[in-house]
Amino acid sequence: xxxxxxxxxxxxxxxxxxxxxxxxxxxxxxxxxxxxxxxxxxxxxxxxxxxxxxxxxxxxxxxxxxxxxxxx
Amino acid sequence: xxxxxxxxxxxxxxxxxxxxxxxxxxxxxxxxxxxxxxxxxxxxxxxxxxxxxxxxxxxxxxxxxxxxxxxxxxxxxxxxxxxxxxxxxxxxxxxxxxxxxxxxxxxxxxxxxxxxxxxxxxxxxxxxxxxxxxxxxxxxxxxxxxxxxxxxxxxxxxxxxxxxxxxxxxxxxxxxxxxxxxxxxxxxxxxxxxxxxxxxxxxxxxxxxxxxxxxxxxxxxxxxxxxxxxxxxxxxxxxxxxxxxxxxxxxxxxxxxxxxxxxxxxxxxxxxxxxxxxxxxxxxxxxxxxxxxxxxxxxxxxxxxxxxxxxxxxxxxxxxxxxxxxxxxxxxxxxxxxxxxxxxxxxxxxxxxxxxxxxxxxxxxxxxxxxxxxxxxxxxxxxxxxxxxxxxxxxxxxxxxxxxxxxxxxxxxxxxxxxxxxxxxxxxxxxxxxxxxxxxxxxxxxxxxxxxxxxxxxxxxxxxxxxxxxxxxxxxxxxxxxxxxxxxxxxxxxxxxxxxxxxxxxxxxxxxxxxxxxxxxxxxxxxxxxxxxxxxxxxxxxxxxxxxxxxxxxxxxxxxxxxxxxxxxxxxxxxxxxxxxxxxxxxxxxxxxxxxxxxxxxxxxxxxxxxxxxxxxxxxxxxxxxxxxxxxxxxxxxxxxxxxxxxxxxxxxxxxxxxxxxxxxxxxxxxxxxxxxxxxxxxxxxxxxxxxxxxxxxxxxxxxxxxxxxxxxxxxxxxxxxxxxxxxxxxxxxxxxxxxxxxxxxxxxxxxxxxxxxxxxxxxxxxxxxxxxxxxxxxxxxxxxxxxxxxxxxxxxxx
Numbered sequence: 001x002x003x004x005x006x007x008x009x010x011x012x013x014x015x016x017x018x019x020x021x022x023x024x025x026x027x028x029x030x031x032x033x034x035x036x037x038x039x040x041x042x043x044x045x046x047x048x049x050x051x052x053x054x055x056x057x058x059x060x061x062x063x064x065x066x067x068x069x070x071x072x
Numbered sequence: 073x074x075x076x077x078x079x080x081x082x083x084x085x086x087x088x089x090x091x092x093x094x095x096x097x098x099x100x101x102x103x104x105x106x107x108x109x110x111x112x113x114x115x116x117x118x119x120x121x122x123x124x125x126x127x128x129x130x131x132x133x134x135x136x137x138x139x140x141x142x143x144x145x146x147x148x149x150x151x152x153x154x155x156x157x158x159x160x161x162x163x164x165x166x167x168x169x170x171x172x173x174x175x176x177x178x179x180x181x182x183x184x185x186x187x188x189x190x191x192x193x194x195x196x197x198x199x200x201x202x203x204x205x206x207x208x209x210x211x212x213x214x215x216x217x218x219x220x221x222x223x224x225x226x227x228x229x230x231x232x233x234x235x236x237x238x239x240x241x242x243x244x245x246x247x248x249x250x251x252x253x254x255x256x257x258x259x260x261x262x263x264x265x266x267x268x269x270x271x272x273x274x275x276x277x278x279x280x281x282x283x284x285x286x287x288x289x290x291x292x293x294x295x296x297x298x299x300x301x302x303x304x305x306x307x308x309x310x311x312x313x314x315x316x317x318x319x320x321x322x323x324x325x326x327x328x329x330x331x332x333x334x335x336x337x338x339x340x341x342x343x344x345x346x347x348x349x350x351x352x353x354x355x356x357x358x359x360x361x362x363x364x365x366x367x368x369x370x371x372x373x374x375x376x377x378x379x380x381x382x383x384x385x386x387x388x389x390x391x392x393x394x395x396x397x398x399x400x401x402x403x404x405x406x407x408x409x410x411x412x413x414x415x416x417x418x419x420x421x422x423x424x425x426x427x428x429x430x431x432x433x434x435x436x437x438x439x440x441x442x443x444x445x446x447x448x449x450x451x452x453x454x455x456x457x458x459x460x461x462x463x464x465x466x467x468x469x470x471x472x473x474x475x476x477x478x479x480x481x482x483x484x485x486x487x488x489x490x491x492x493x494x495x496x497x498x499x500x501x502x503x504x505x506x507x508x509x510x511x512x513x514x515x516x517x518x519x520x521x522x523x524x525x526x527x528x529x530x531x532x533x534x535x536x537x538x539x540x541x542x543x544x545x546x547x548x549x550x551x552x553x554x555x556x557x558x559x560x561x562x563x564x565x566x567x568x569x570x571x572x573x574x575x576x577x578x579x580x581x582x583x584x585x586x587x588x589x590x591x592x593x594x595x596x597x598x599x600x601x602x603x604x605x606x607x608x609x610x611x612x613x614x615x616x617x618x619x620x621x622x623x624x625x626x627x628x629x630x631x632x633x634x635x636x637x638x639x640x641x642x643x644x645x646x647x648x649x650x651x652x653x654x655x656x657x658x659x660x661x662x663x664x665x666x667x668x669x670x671x672x673x674x675x676x677x678x679x680x681x682x683x684x685x686x687x688x689x690x691x692x693x694x695x696x697x698x699x700x701x702x703x704x705x706x707x708x709x710x711x712x713x714x715x716x717x718x719x720x721x722x723x724x725x726x727x728x729x730x731x732x733x734x735x736x737x738x739x740x741x742x743x744x745x746x747x748x749x750x751x752x753x754x755x756x757x758x759x760x761x762x763x764x765x766x767x768x769x770x771x772x773x774x775x776x777x778x779x780x781x782x783x784x785x786x787x788x789x790x791x792x793x794x795x796x797x798x799x800x801x802x803x804x805x806x807x808x809x810x811x812x813x814x815x816x817x818x819x820x821x822x823x824x825x826x827x828x829x830x831x832x833x834x835x836x837x838x839x840x841x842x843x844x845x846x847x848x849x850x851x852x853x854x855x856x857x858x859x860x861x862x863x864x865x866x867x868x869x870x871x
Contacts, residue, residue: 004270008277012250019246026238036189039166040173 080121099125122167124216135373135389136206158219163192223370244289247281248340255337275327278336308491315529322522338845345853349538362556375402403453412464413455422446426764498528523840527831532824532852543864552796564810567759574715576763585692590685604641649678696801703804705730745769816863827852
């Protein structure tokens with residue numbers, strides 16, 4: 001029956017591993033924002049649609065500058 | 073009417089067709105183009121009309137060119153890689169998260185951007201060689217996510233998130249689970265052979281698990297109990313601390329001398345449940361701040377006019393804190409005046425509504441004094457600084473003692489007042505029964521003494537308030553009353569005097585009730601009127617324009633705006649004059665109308681030099697204001713209206729509000745604060761309902777300070793709760809549910825006392841087995857949690 005010592009040691013160390021994992025995740029800030037990740041994981045990864053070129057992006061900044069006034 | 077594909081607003085000024093989609097304005101169209109050109113149109117697939125139309129930002133963020141200001145906004149800077157966090161109030165849906173986290177598609181300089189949705193912030197890591205902080209802010213603004221940057225940002229504070237409770241909860245939960253497993257065998261078989269051989273190991277293992285729970289997880293209870301005792305105050309943590317301590321000592325002695333298996337299971341369970349209650353009660357509205365002062369309302373920088381050594385004047389962006397007396401500042405349209413100053417050049421039309429409570433903007437001429445906090449509404453101003461920002465008239469309010477001391481006196485919660493009697497009762501029972509047992513059987517006396525203290529540990533009482541109030545807090549939140557913390561509900565239930573501010577609180581600044589008096593206008597005149605008003609930036613023109621029909625907008629042949637007087641315009645030889653009575657040439661028979669409406673704001677019209685009549689602006693009170701006042705009156709609350717405005721509205725308010733409502737006008741911010749203080753000194757519990765900076769002192773001084781806000785994302789002064797203006801009518805509902813919460817807590821107390829009595833009957837007779845305690849304690853805790861949750865749901869199910 002001394003096997004029980006081994007079993008106890010295993011069960012306690014497994015529990016300790018999970019406790020450490022929890023403490024570590026809290027420390028890393030995983031519980032600071034519990035909402036955004038739940039939305040983020042549903043986004044598609046591939047954003048670029050077929051035939052699109054990535055070079056456009058740098059020019060988009062300036063030509064829009066003068067039109068942003070909202071007429072209300 | 074068609075809805076804008078980008079922002080979802082009605083297309084009031086005509087539809088702009090683009091890519092077969094309707095847009096309400098060029099701003100929205102531009103955002104669409106930017107996103108579409110960069111293959112980010114998935115933005116519109118995620119949610120319908122997720123956008124916000126971008127605002128005019130020309131020159132607004134020029135201060136970011138100043139490196140010392142920009143530096144203050146950076147969290148991290150190693151010269152090349154920089155990290156900045158922005159508060160973006162317009163974040164509201166999953167599309168927002170998606171597009172903001174794909175900023176790197178819009179600008180190659182951005183490496184990572186992470187949104188924190190509950191706090192409405194985005195944290196951007198970018199390469200400063202490719203994109204500057206200013207360019208980044210402009211990019212965000214251009215796609216409708218304008219960051220909110222205020223004077224508050226200039227004080228760099230380390231972001232400290234208190235995660236203590238989570239750690240403690242984790243440790244307690246871990247120990248609770250393991251101890252339960254280890255103590256389980258002894259609940260049933262006491263004399264079994266193998267159990268007898270291994271119980272020593274099991275017990276000491278339980279002891280090992282309990283040590284961190286007592287020393288670490290439960291530490292705050294010992295600290296709080298100690299503080300309470302030192303202040304001569306028996307708070308609820310005293311009996312809890314006694315209970316935990318006795319549990320631990322008794323259990324340790326039990327296993328050391330082999331008297332029994334100890335109460336480690338009850339001990340860890342108790343701490344776990346208590347911490348769970350605390351966790352549940354924690355504040356839940358991360359995106360709202362209840363501690364704001366003028367700093368989050370004021371700009372971080374201003375445009376200063378300096379002279380170079382050669383005598384040439386140039387503009388320079390200066391941090392507000394560095395502005396000195398005598399400096400010349402440039403205030404643009406819609407900018408805030410951050411300091412007390414004298415007007416040098418320009419036509420000032422200052423909106424002080426947020427600061428003083430005056431409803432209409434005030435005109436000022438050069439040489440007039442301008443106070444900090446006003447917002448310029450017409451053109452560019454040049455001003456000379458009289459006082460630096462900390463010494464300005466408005467900011468002086470924050471040097472009042474109320475802001476440094478916090479709430480006066482210790483607020484005794486219901487739980488604390490119960491626990492006082494409870495502790496005394498428990499201690500006397502414990503000593504009494506010990507004495508009796510010393511006479512009957514001295515060997516059992518220690519057992520009984522500790523058992524009484526263990527079983528009487530008021531776990532259920534301590535849980536009743538957190539769960540009732542925590543649930544209530546969430547339900548209030550769903551009805552758009554966002555409270556700072558759960559204890560505010562208890563305070564609300566005690567309120568007997570409600571003080572209202574007028575401007576912005578009882579009146580709505582969105583809607584204007586406008587009537588026309590005089591000769592009927594022809595269709596052509598009406599069209600000309602709307603076309604003219606459209607071109608004007610004056611707030612009254614805007615307000616009037618909003619209520620008129622927008623048909624046939626014409627291009628004006630001539631348009632002239634004389635600030636402080638009015639506007640004149642011409643189309644096809646037809647002229648119109650809009651403005652003050654004298655400006656439009658009203659000297660004839662219409663003059664009688666003016667004298668009747670002296671106290672009110674009016675806009676007069678003349679067409680082809682002929683006087684027509686005037687539009688009268690009435691202050692529009694919130695829907696259902698009268699009913700709320702009557703309801704509150706019926707429930708025995710004393711009502712006061714405290715206004716910074718003049719007496720112009722007195723007679724109208726007297727008609728609308730129930731008799732006996734005190735109306736006090738011409739109140740400066742300090743007067744309001746003093747008024748509340750006096751009420752409190754006369755023994756009343758006061759709720760202040762306000763909205764602006766001028767109420768900040770009164771809000772802080774009152775027992776419960778509630779801010780009414782049209783848009784909960786924009787600035788509101790420090791308070792105990794923020795109420796969305798659309799739910800103003802439900803004020804009475806909140807009051808009655810607050811009172812109900814107190815009833816529920818009282819019932820829960822009775823309920824848990826019943827459990828304590830059962831436990832005590834075991835303890836006093838000397839029969840408290842660990843298994844009884846292990847069943848009784850969680851059972852009482854869980855049933856209290858269930859009872860309070862169900863009761864709260866039941867009382868809030870209907871409107």
